Every structure is written in structure tokens, then in C-alpha cells.
Amino acid sequence: MTATSAPKAFHVMAKPSGSACNLHCDYCFFLEKAKLYPGGSFRMSDEVHEAFIRQLLEALHVPDATVAWQGGEPTLMGLDFFRRSLELQKKYRKPGVRIENTFQTNGILLDDEWCGFFHENDFLVGLSMDGPAELHDFYRKDKKGRGTFETVARAARLLRKHKVEFNILCTVNSKNQDRPLEVYRFFRDEIGVRYIQFIPVVERVNRPGCQEGDTVTDRSVDAEEFGRFMIEIFDEWVINDVGRTFVLNFDGALAGWLGRAGTVCIFAPTCGLGLALEHNGDLYSCDHFVEPACYLGNILENHMVELVASPMQQKFGRRKQDALPQYCLECDFLSVCNGECPKNRFIRTPDGQGGLNYLCAGYRAFFMHADPAMRLMAQLIRSGQSAEGVMQILSDKGVDFRRKIAGTRRNEPCPCGSGLKFKRCHGK
Numbered sequence: 001m002t003a004t005s006a007p008k009a010f011h012v013m014a015k016p017s018g019s020a021c022n023l024h025c026d027y028c029f030f031l032e033k034a035k036l037y038p039g040g041s042f043r044m045s046d047e048v049h050e051a052f053i054r055q056l057l058e059a060l061h062v063p064d065a066t067v068a069w070q071g072g073e074p075t076l077m078g079l080d081f082f083r084r085s086l087e088l089q090k091k092y093r094k095p096g097v098r099i100e101n102t103f104q105t106n107g108i109l110l111d112d113e114w115c116g117f118f119h120e121n122d123f124l125v126g127l128s129m130d131g132p133a134e135l136h137d138f139y140r141k142d143k144k145g146r147g148t149f150e151t152v153a154r155a156a157r158l159l160r161k162h163k164v165e166f167n168i169l170c171t172v173n174s175k176n177q178d179r180p181l182e183v184y185r186f187f188r189d190e191i192g193v194r195y196i197q198f199i200p201v202v203e204r205v206n207r208p209g210c211q212e213g214d215t216v217t218d219r220s221v222d223a224e225e226f227g228r229f230m231i232e233i234f235d236e237w238v239i240n241d242v243g244r245t246f247v248l249n250f251d252g253a254l255a256g257w258l259g260r261a262g263t264v265c266i267f268a269p270t271c272g273l274g275l276a277l278e279h280n281g282d283l284y285s286c287d288h289f290v291e292p293a294c295y296l297g298n299i300l301e302n303h304m305v306e307l308v309a310s311p312m313q314q315k316f317g318r319r320k321q322d323a324l325p326q327y328c329l330e331c332d333f334l335s336v337c338n339g340e341c342p343k344n345r346f347i348r349t350p351d352g353q354g355g356l357n358y359l360c361a362g363y364r365a366f367f368m369h370a371d372p373a374m375r376l377m378a379q380l381i382r383s384g385q386s387a388e389g390v391m392q393i394l395s396d397k398g399v400d401f402r403r404k405i406a407g408t409r410r411n412e413p414c415p416c417g418s419g420l421k422f423k424r425c426h427g428k
């Protein structure tokens with residue numbers, strides 16, 4: 001592929017403050033990344049900033065462009081940096097293109113001014129929170145080791161007060177893994193958020209900042225517990241909250257049942273379209289692979305589009321598929337899971353082949369459990385109806401319905417009582 005045949009759309013997570021952060025969360029992998037830039041300023045210069053915005057908007061050939069800010073902690077740049085960014089975006093925007101800014105924050109510095117700015121400029125904000133106070137404070141601490149729950153809860157209230165669209169990013173770790181419903185209901189009912197993403201903490205014991213090693217820290221989620229965590233929340237969600245609360249993990253998986261490209265890269269067949277930009281213009285293959293082996297180049301020396309289209313990045317993208325173990329190739333849920341993220345592939349399959357995903361046992365259990373309801377939702381969507389209809393079907397038929405259709409063969413009568421074969425009804 002040449003730069004002229006580069007993908008029309010890709011995603012760059014920009015880290016304007018590099019890995020600098022005003023917290024010291026125990027499980028944070030970004031803090032280690034600071035070691036890649038000893039003595040670095042950890043502030044994106046105006047030159048890099050302008051090159052980023054110009055090159056990104058030149059390279060994207062889509063009606064909706066996303067400028068994604070992440071850290072470290074991007075609020076450390078101060079508001080003027082983002083005011084300047086809006087000027088640059090206006091300067092380089094192609095006619096007819098709509099630009100959306102996304103902004104991932106720990107919430108510590110948010111105040112009325114920040115939230116007013118987000119609202120006025122339609123920023124979509126992601127707020128990191130791990131559940132109610134006891135669970136959140138266990139790992140998410142400030143530099144003095146104090147819990148941050150009260151400050152983050154205040155940030156959530158401010159975001160709501162200013163009507164900022166925001167979602168919660170919640171890590172699933174060894175502390176909150178066995179309290180799924182408490183966590184989910186807290187976000188839904190007390191924080192009042194409609195969009196939630198759960199991110200399993202899989203933290204390897206290794207050389208700082210690199211994806212290597214095959215043992216995990218005791219902060220990491222247990223694979224089977226992760227499956228149970230997802231299952232319990234799924235059962236609550238699919239009966240009560242479809243179309244009201246959006247759990248990105250479920251939406252991403254549903255895309256697999258629909259045979260569509262999903263919204264989350266972890267379940268996509270290949271990688272390569274979600275890059276990471278460091279504060280000094282260094283571009284890496286992925287946010288999870290900011291390490292020397294995945295360094296593509298600097299955007300002050302090479303246009304971003306050349307780096308995205310480079311053979312190295314294409315190889316990185318294909319490796320996700322090429323490296324699948326036989327166990328995945330024979331898995332019933334391969335088309336949904338695609339072996340999940342390569343960063344988590346470091347255990348052995350039951351017959352000893354390397355490269356299996358650490359979370360596999362949890363994912364398999366979750367996919368198997370969710371399969372009947374996912375098939376129902378996919379069928380509703382394919383027939384032009386809303387996935388919300390699944391709640392009515394499940395409440396009409398009772399909760400055992402899902403278990404029944406899970407065990408029904410394609411040519412048997414559908415357990416819904418329609419008189420049709422299962423393959424022509426809920427098993428389509």
C-alpha cells in the first residue's frame with residue numbers, strides 16, 4: 001500500500017501531555033511510558049500540534065472526523081491549548097467535514113470553565129471511574145496515595161450540570177471484579193450516565209512499558225471472573241436497559257453477531273487503524289504498543305498518512321489475524337471475538353500452542369451465555385426493528401427462554417411457539 005492508497009479513515013489518540021499525569025493509579029501503564037522520553041518536556045509544541053491537526057484532516061476522507069485527546073492527563077495542557085486546537089481545526093477543516101473532539105480525563109482538574117468549554121464545543125468526554133468510593137479509591141489514587149473518588153464524583157456532577165455528553169471508562173480489576181452489579185448500577189443510577197465501557201486490567205509483570213512476559217500482577221482481573229462480571233451485567237442490561245444504557249463492550253460484540261464492522265477495535269479481525277501520537281510528534285502503531293518496536297516515525301519528518309500506510313503498520317495490522325492459534329480458528333465465536341486484543345495474547349491453548357488470549361476463558365463463557373439474546377437482537381435489527389424489542393421478548397417468554405434457545409438445534413421447532421423451525425425464527 002502506498003500513501004495514495006492509505007485507509008480513508010483511521011483514528012489517532014493524541015497525548016499532548018505525553019504520559020504526564022496528576023494521579024498515580026497503581027495499574028496505570030501510561031506512567032511507565034514516560035521512561036521512553038527521559039528528560040522530555042511532556043508538552044506538545046505548537047509546531048507538532050499544527051502538524052497533527054493539518055495532517056489528520058488532510059488524511060481523513062470521511063464526513064465525520066474525530067480528534068481524540070488522551071493522556072497521561074490532557075487537562076494538564078490547560079484550556080488555551082484546546083482553544084488553539086479549535087482554531088487549527090477551523091483553519092484546516094475540509095468543506096463539509098464535521099469535526100468531533102473526544103477527551104479522556106481523570107476528572108481531577110475539571111471545573112465550570114472546562115465543562116462550559118466542553119459543552120460549547122460539543123466535546124465528548126470520557127471520565128475514568130472504577131465504581132463506588134471503596135472500589136474506585138482502591139487503585140485510583142493521587143500522588144500522595146489518597147483516594148480520588150470525591151473529586152471525580154464532583155467532576156461527573158459538573159459535567160451533568162453543563163450538559164456535557166460523557167461516558168464512563170471503568171477498569172475491571174482484582175478489586176471490583178466480583179461486584180459487577182454494584183458497579184453497573186452505581187454508574188447507571190447514581191452517576192446517571194448512559195454510556196459505559198469496561199476495560200479489563202491485564203497487566204503483565206515485565207520490563208517497564210513493553211508488552212512481554214506471561215504472568216500478571218495481582219491487580220489484574222482474573223479471566224474467569226471477568227467472564228462472570230460481563231455475564232451478570234449483561235443479564236441486568238438485556239432485561240432492563242437495551243437502548244437506554246449503552247455498554248460499549250456489548251455493542252461491540254453485537255456487531256460480530258450482525259456480521260458488521262464494530263465500534264471497538266478489540267473485536268475487529270485486524271488492527272492498524274488506531275494509532276497513538278506522543279507529545280513530540282512520534283507516531284506508534286497503537287495506544288497499547290507505545291514501545292520502540294512499534295515506532296513508525298515522527299510526523300514532523302514524515303506525513304502521518306505515509307506512516308499509517310507504511311508496510312510496518314500494515315504488518316502490525318495483519319499480525320492480529322496471522323498469529324491466531326488453532327484453538328481460536330476452531331472457536332465458535334471467532335467471528336465475534338477475533339482473538340481479542342493482541343496485547344493480551346500470552347497464554348497457551350489447552351494443547352500447548354502459544355498466543356492464546358489471557359481473557360479467553362472469560363470471553364468464551366460470556367459469548368456462550370449471551371449468544372441466544374445476541375442472536376435475537378441481531379434478528380430484530382436485520383428485520384428493521386429496534387434491538388430494544390429483545391426486552392419484551394425475554395419478559396414475555398421468561399428468563400428461561402434464553403437457556404432454551406441456547407440448546408435448540410436449527411431444524412427443531414422454535415421454543416417461542418411460533419410453529420416455525422428454529423432456523424427460520426429466533427435462530428435465524
Ligand code: SF4
Pocket residue numbers: 265266267270271272273274286287288320340341342343
Ligand atoms: S493492538 Fe489491541 S488496542 Fe491496538 S488496535 Fe489492535 S486490538 Fe485495538
Ligand code: SF4
Pocket residue numbers: 327328329331332333334337338339340356357359360361363364
Ligand atoms: S473466545 Fe477464546 S478461543 Fe474464541 S476467538 Fe476468542 S480468544 Fe480465541
